[in-house]
Amino acid sequence: SEVKKIAVLPGDGIGPEITQEAVKVLQQVEKEFGFSFSIQYGMIGGGAIDRVGIPLPPETMELCEKSDAVLLGAVGGPDWDSYPPELRPEQALLGIRKGLGLYSNLRPVTLFAGLENSSTLRPEVLAGVDLVVVRELTGGIYFGDKERTTTPEGEVATDLLIYHEFEIERIVRLAFEIARGRKKRVTSVDKANVLESSRLWREVVNRVAKDYPDVQVEHMLVDNCAMQIIRRPATFDVIVTENMFGDILSDEAAILTGSIGMLPSASLGEGTIGLYEPVHGSAPDIAGQGVANPAAAILSAALMLRHSFGYEAAAAAVEQAVRTVFEKGVRTPDLASENQLAVSTEEFGDLVVEELRRTEWPI
């Protein structure tokens, strides 16, 4: 079969540790399924700042552009927090998202059997949790004009929250399409009681909904949604929302799965190149210790197999391997209870690889 080109950008903090495990899993998938991946590494974020002075070197962007898919670890950390805005590691991520036109960010929130006991929420609240956050990724307050001025009264700072109708329409339409393949329920989250951009958002949702009479749609204000997500999480199916609300709600929703270390994401858009990354960040507090949970990175690689390459069987195999490892009682420190022995980042990756090896997959 044809060679798939994968750009791997490990990034900062735990980025390299977790990415290594995802690459290991991809390499086992090559063997099991007879695929061929050409993996090339690029620098991004704080590491790139330290080496070449900027967070997103042109050669990294070029590497992404000539690849079929991008796997990213995480960027950022205290070393670079006081850098000027355009020189922050996070700017690299925003630059790739915008540069590749990745306007949709899919963040599936899947609860694996047994992990309901790892969450800080009660297991009975978590029964039946299976939702996906569809986050708009290239608009809103992240990308509107920013300004900083000094006035006689003191400093003034502005971030413009701006949405064009077409930006709302394409992400909302995608959410309805996704709902059709799931439980056929869409919850559109906004702040239409205060924000004009949210009122436009709601109008567009109501219009698009007419094309999907088989999908049930509801509007929910974001503050209420933040509460309902932990009160009755199993009632949600597809949550579609603007950039910053989606950022915040998905970290909250991660706790439904036991840990932020469990949540993968796929960023897709106008072109054919997809970006795959964990929802979590560079976790400077645990970096370099080999204790980070690599599941989110491994599951992001599975999303790459599914959404960029159409390798559904292989994607499902990776997800099944992760599920089986958890079913056997294996826990990384973020998921382990106090008296439970936890495995390291690398041990977890090895166990997933071993599960892939043990099973007979159809080639």
Ligand code: NAD
């Ligand atoms: P974070 O997600 O990095 O960490 C939050 C908490 O979750 C920390 O206690 C951390 O130890 C824990 N955690 C995160 N991932 C984990 C994993 N895989 N296994 C176990 N525990 C895990 O969020 P933060 O501390 O607010 O941000 C740290 C840095 O990461 C900041 O510079 C931020 O800008 C950046 N960040 C980057 C991305 C990205 O690159 N996609 C995403 C979010 C945050």
Ligand code: IPM
């Ligand atoms: C995420 C991160 C990023 C975001 C940051 C690092 C720019 O929090 O991917 O969720 O806010 O989108």
Ligand code: MN
């Ligand atoms: Mn985030």
